[in-house]
Amino acid sequence: MIEVKDLKLHYGDFVAVNQLTFSVKPGSIYGLIGPNGAGKTSAIKAIATLLEPTFGDILVEGISVLHQPEQARGVLGYMPDFPPIYEDLKVWEFCDLFAQAYGLSGEEKQAKVLQSLHATGLKEQMHDLCKTLSRGMRQRALLAKTLVHEPSVLLLDEPAANLDPKSRIDLRNILKKLAGDGKTILISSHILSEIEDTCDSLGFMRDGRMALSGTLDEISRQKDRATHLKIHLLEPHPALREVISKIPSLSQVEEITTCKTKFRVSLDGGEKEASQALAKLVETGVPVSEFIFQKPRVEELFLELESAPKEREKK
């Protein structure tokens, strides 16, 4: 569990993070997104006990990061946005160093090192020197090191930045598995599709503040955005627009193609309203072949937020 309350961080007279409040539940993955300089990395570093906030509270697993940083570090796993590693160590030695530093020893240590190398797909490279690894491989080594002591809270700053598509899929699966095991995961990323696929809830940061936070649906509602349905028909139906106009939750019918069989319709509501609308369409004889509940895209929300005027606060 991560709880951030009213967090404020200054760099000199520059306010990097301002009144940031959010929480991440155990077993969930929370994505922090925002433009460069939004304060994502600063916020993650403050949670990781590496930056001392000017104000506010941070609790990880109920431990105050400000007052008990040493205890908090025991449950945290942190992976920074750049993958610095000990160049002259072998991959297994790199993990072994941290396993030992986290108090593991003997067979347990060996098992955990092998397990983390296996989980990150580095078993074959375990005897290579870190300096010979590609950037993507370094990222994996770093993740292996982060996982080696099995932290209950993971803070990952741009974890997929240097990974190839296969590695990204692997990473997504690893994170989902870890979340399934009850770990609390906080990710910051610029790769919006990755965030959308991986995270249960999101936080949009801008100018050091949390502009929006919640699940994608909640954010959509906060932004007063309509959800969309994609409706494909077997054949054109002349009374489709009339039928739709009679369903209160549906509005704004747009043709996606000219063949009059693919439409995009605005939905006022969530999955329940979508299900009712589908029942009504079928009932009135509309030949529906595909009915897709389209969630709002993170990308769209991000762009919308980006285009709003800036209001960076200075002290």
Next chain:
Amino acid sequence: MNPLIRRGIRERLRPKNLVASGLFSIISCATLYLASFFDGMQQVIPANESESGLPELISMPVNGAREAFTVLLVLQGFFLMFLGTGRVASVTAEEKEAGLLDYQRMTPMNPFSKILGYLFGLPAREYFMFLITLPFLLHCMVVGKIPLLNLFQLYAVFFCSVILYHLTAHVIGLVVPKPRAASWVARLAVLGLYVFLPVLGQAGISFLSFLTILPTYFGKIVPHLLAEGNQTLGRFERQVVDFWEEIPFFTYQVSPTTFTFVMQGLILLALFATAYRKWRLDSLPAFSKPMAIGLFGILQILLLGSLWPFFSQGEASGLLGQSLQLDPTKAGLPNQLKNDSLPAISMIVVQSTYFLLNLASLLLLINVCCPDPHRQLKGRQRSGKLGMSRIPALADEAPGGLFVCVLVCISTVVYAVLHLLAVSSETVQSVAPSAQSVLLPGLVLLFTALALRAAREQWFNLGFWGFVGLLWLTPMLACLVLAVDDFLGNSQLMLNIASLSPLTFFPQLMVFLAPDIFPDPNPLINLSTSIKIGVITSAILAIFLSITLFRTLKK
């Protein structure tokens, strides 16, 4: 084993590295050691002393080993003190910049173990190279008949110095905000602290000399390195050995080894405490306020102890002590000075050195312990949140007004003790028995410290160091230009300008307060004018900056 030491061994002592560094160490050591050993071993017996009546060349391995010892020690120092210190400084700085220190900071290992891991892990290869030289040392000890106890003392101090240098480099790597600058700052600091600062030991402040291995080397080893059959030291050697043989401290005589251990131990303690804080949280100041007051107090005790013999009996160690023993008529004083002014000049030198050391310490401690606007804001918000009416006086975030007053009080009390000691002494005649001799320097020190504190607390680094540079260095540079233009004609103007900088004000003040050392009144200069300018400027600056700080904080 400490995982960081293990990491150092793994990183730097792989078989290839072992072979390369081992070969380098053994070849360089064998070459230098054997060359000096064979050179020292050959001894010529003059014709009048030889049985055959002809000059004879005989072989004396004992002398060879003794001559080779110093070469071996220098090489060992090169490996551990030069290469090792550079390695610790550069790697700490690089890892801080890359973010690797953050990984380590986040592990639940005790900060003390992390410090030890870095100290002994990073220079693993240098320690290995040192190990390679040990057979030569053994040969040297056995053949050269160097007493084991003395050798043990020397190497105990040697390792203490090595750890001190490495820890200094590590702390600087942790403290310097710009990591790229850290390795240079570390090298300069090691040079400054352990090479240049000990030179002040020659000006009577003997404790500063004991930051290096030299006192133990000269005091304990040099007398045993004389050639067999020649048990007398040369004049220079005698002076050097005398200097290090026993250390006057208060009214006691302390052995150089003990004194070196105490000195280095104190510095190690301070550095460990700093590194410990930095390992806990990078943003913490290097010293807490109580720790800074404690360190300043210890420094003052050391200064008091070292200067005690000088102020009570007019005796000093080092070059100053030697010059005081000279016949005043042969001292080579300039014609403008009185023949008997040597003790007074020595007093001015010692007093000025004392105040310059105090200024440097105050600058360092105020810079570290007085909170910048950001930290103060943090403290105010936190205390507000906790329902406290104000920030606790000794917290890192607390304003430093009380803190600087305490430091200046300690310093002034110590100076007052020294002054009273000199006034009550029958042998020391070079101090004027007036209250202003203590009050005036104390007051200017307070004004300077308050101005520094106000600057530190209202400006960030650039503003603070810009202010210090402008106030402390620019007047000296202006004087330099004026001196080149017309030294005699501009002398009063130069004094007036120089009095603006605390660095040049205190020597002037000491000359002003000293009994007259000039045979005739000098028509070109009037010290009282420049002293007034200095005192008034420092007072105005302290008041003005304190008011602006008060206004800034009120906002």
